[in-house]
Amino acid sequence: xxxxxxSTAAQLNAKQTLAISKPQQLAGLFLKIDPNRWGHNASxxxxxxxxxxxxxxxxxxxxxxxxxxxxxxxxxxNEHGMxxxxxxxxxxxxVLSVKLSTFVVGCxxxxxxxxxxxxxxxxxxxxxxxxxxxxxxxxxxxxxxGRFRIRLNSLAEQLVxxxxxxxxxxxxxxxxxxxxxxxxxxxxxxxxxxxQTHTSIRVIEHVLDPxxxxxxxxxxxxxxxxxLVDSNVQDHYSEELSQYFEAHGIRLDxxxxxxxxxxxxxxxxxxxxxxxxxxxxxRNEPVLIVGGGVLSDVGGLACGLYHRGxxxxxxxxxxxxxxxxxxxxxxxxxxxxxxxxFGAYHAPILSITDRTFFRTLKPGWLRHGIxxxxxxxxxxxxxxxxxLEHAGQDLIHSRFGSTNCAGDEEIKRISQSxxxxxxxxxxxxxxxxxxxxxxxxxxxxGHTWSxxxxxxxxxxxxxxxSVGMGFGAFVSNQLGWIDSAKMDRIHNLIQTFGxxxxxxxxxxxxxxxxxxxxMVQKRGGHLVAPLPKHEIGQCGYLEDLGRDDLxxxxxxxxxxxxxxxxxxxxxxxxxxxxGLESPSMVGC
Numbered sequence: 001x002x003x004x005x006x007s008t009a010a011q012l013n014a015k016q017t018l019a020i021s022k023p024q025q026l027a028g029l030f031l032k033i034d035p036n037r038w039g040h041n042a043s044x045x046x047x048x049x050x051x052x053x054x055x056x057x058x059x060x061x062x063x064x065x066x067x068x069x070x071x072x073x074x075x076x077x078n079e080h081g082m083x084x085x086x087x088x089x090x091x092x093x094x095v096l097s098v099k100l101s102t103f104v105v106g107c108x109x110x111x112x113x114x115x116x117x118x119x120x121x122x123x124x125x126x127x128x129x130x131x132x133x134x135x136x137x138x139x140x141x142x143x144x145x146g147r148f149r150i151r152l153n154s155l156a157e158q159l160v161x162x163x164x165x166x167x168x169x170x171x172x173x174x175x176x177x178x179x180x181x182x183x184x185x186x187x188x189x190x191x192x193x194x195x196q197t198h199t200s201i202r203v204i205e206h207v208l209d210p211x212x213x214x215x216x217x218x219x220x221x222x223x224x225x226x227x228l229v230d231s232n233v234q235d236h237y238s239e240e241l242s243q244y245f246e247a248h249g250i251r252l253d254x255x256x257x258x259x260x261x262x263x264x265x266x267x268x269x270x271x272x273x274x275x276x277x278x279x280x281x282x283r284n285e286p287v288l289i290v291g292g293g294v295l296s297d298v299g300g301l302a303c304g305l306y307h308r309g310x311x312x313x314x315x316x317x318x319x320x321x322x323x324x325x326x327x328x329x330x331x332x333x334x335x336x337x338x339x340x341x342f343g344a345y346h347a348p349i350l351s352i353t354d355r356t357f358f359r360t361l362k363p364g365w366l367r368h369g370i371x372x373x374x375x376x377x378x379x380x381x382x383x384x385x386x387x388l389e390h391a392g393q394d395l396i397h398s399r400f401g402s403t404n405c406a407g408d409e410e411i412k413r414i415s416q417s418x419x420x421x422x423x424x425x426x427x428x429x430x431x432x433x434x435x436x437x438x439x440x441x442x443x444x445x446g447h448t449w450s451x452x453x454x455x456x457x458x459x460x461x462x463x464x465x466s467v468g469m470g471f472g473a474f475v476s477n478q479l480g481w482i483d484s485a486k487m488d489r490i491h492n493l494i495q496t497f498g499x500x501x502x503x504x505x506x507x508x509x510x511x512x513x514x515x516x517x518x519m520v521q522k523r524g525g526h527l528v529a530p531l532p533k534h535e536i537g538q539c540g541y542l543e544d545l546g547r548d549d550l551x552x553x554x555x556x557x558x559x560x561x562x563x564x565x566x567x568x569x570x571x572x573x574x575x576x577x578x579g580l581e582s583p584s585m586v587g588c
Contacts, residue, residue, distance in 0.1 A: 022066065022073045023080040026089070029059045030110065035121040045125055047137070051146025060139060063095040064155060064166045069175065069196045084113040087200040094169040096140040096156065101129040102221040103139055109217045130220050140167070171284055173197060173311050173349045197434070199347045201327050201427060203420050207315065207354045208240040210247035218286055218313055218350065224251035226281055228272065228299045230259045230291030233317050236360050241290065253279055259295040262581040264334045266342055272302035276310070286311040286349055292318030293325035293461070300331030304346030314348040318361060319369025319400070320462060322353035323422040329434055339451050345435050353419055358399040364578035366396050367571065368462030370497045371446070373422040375469060378490055379442040379530055380425040382537030385493070387418050392496055439528040442539040446472060448529040452515020453505035458582035463573040466499035467506070470568070474557045475542065476531040486536055495564065502561040502568030509551045516550065
């Protein structure tokens with residue numbers, strides 16, 4: 001048993017006079033459950049014994065009554081060192097309606113995270129429940145046949161009015177709320193609507209090792225996994241992917257797609273939707289997406305459209321997906337020559353970044369992803385910026401500590417920290433503004449003018465963003481928001497990784513001005529260009545920039561870039577430089 005869990009449980013059992021926290025309540029209730037007493041056999045468990053188990057019912061009743069999406073409860077779990085428990089708890093929080101197999105698998109994950117002695121018993125019962133699915137009742141049906149049926153019926157009746165999600169959920173990953181007011185004759189009605197969605201992000205290694213339970217805990221109760229996989233990933237990891245699910249007796253239905261920038265169009269989304277229909281993907285069945293940024297965008301959009309919100313798990317195999325596109329709720333595809341014209345806000349239920357996938361990435365792909373980390377470091381996280389400066393080119397040489405670094409524990413440590421901090425800063429900015437209802441978005445640094453020249457230039461997205469960041473830092477300096485020393489640090493960091501500071505498309509002032517006009521339209525009539533301000537790791541927003549000023553700044557920036565290596569042009573900046581088709585040559 002883990003020390004944290006044992007201590008928390010002891011505090012509850014001691015009945016201290018201080019208010020008992022939610023994690024302490026959980027610890028005390030879960031510790032009392034003994035799954036060994038249910039007399040499990042080859043066909044599962046003795047369901048009648050389960051239905052009469054006082055400790056189990058108390059735990060289920062507690063789950064049904066608690067709002068585990070509440071911010072204060074989440075903080076309590078974090079303070080007790082139990083933040084990892086929130087994922088399994090939230091997955092089974094609508095406990096009365098979930099299947100027995102889903103509940104047991106969730107309890108197995110909870111037991112693993114807590115390190116309790118009952119883990120092996122939970123795992124054993126989980127194996128039996130998920131093997132024989134002919135008798136897989138909902139928890140509410142199970143307890144309707146036990147001695148707690150009167151309490152259960154009373155609880156269920158209350159929940160219909162108080163929290164219908166707990167008894168009749170459509171999705172176990174979302175909850176909604178709102179209120180309506182109307183005048184006397186109902187000729188004027190005003191309504192407020194809200195939506196809560198929960199997601200988990202994990203930075204782990206060797207996720208496809210059969211010993212790793214992360215994906216098993218998602219798909220075991222479903223009995224199969226529908227998987228979208230990038231054709232490049234298929235070439236490298238097909239055998240590992242298949243063997244992982246085969247080892248756990250989970251059927252794998254793979255849908256292999258080419259996922260280059262030129263494939264990021266609505267036709268790809270339509271094809272994915274057709275494949276979902278052919279496979280009969282259920283409304284609450286998480287799809288697994290294994291790939292980089294393009295597949296996360298188009299696959300996530302397809303999931304957002306199918307059943308108006310099919311859940312999905314994102315297993316990122318590229319750096320840009322792992323720290324940015326993968327956990328992002330903004331799914332999208334290109335259209336009519338515009339980047340990301342079509343889209344939906346649909347976050348994954350679980351986003352996984354596994355550095356071991358980076359071993360097969362070309363250096364050009366790593367640079368491309370590092371740009372998104374520099375973005376967050378410059379305007380959100382000063383410590384992250386310092387870590388990037390410290391690690392430098394070693395990040396590329398070691399593929400973020402995944403290869404060519406035997407015995408070098410420092411690069412492994414700092415690589416893990418950089419990825420974790422990059423994701424945390426990104427998600428903190430993104431999820432607090434899930435539907436982009438306002439434009440104070442630090443994670444848009446480098447993305448104000450770059451969408452205008454990225455496609456016609458044929459640039460990799462990371463290089464387009466780095467040009468945008470280089471120019472943005474220059475503008476910030478000219479405005480007096482940051483001094484020259486801070487601007488130079490940002491510029492030097494961009495160049496350290498061989499990213500671009502300049503592209504001749506910036507000389508097309510009409511193109512850049514049109515890009516700014518379109519961005520203002522997209523941002524609700526405001527420019528709101530995020531720029532570093534005061535200190536590295538802090539963000540300000542430029543509200544307006546006239547055409548003459550924009551042209552003047554571009555010309556001054558061009559002069560500053562002339563003295564840089566290669567005139568500010570990055571290493572392998574184009575899509576074709578890393579083996580991709582140029583989006584400037586292929587229609588969307």
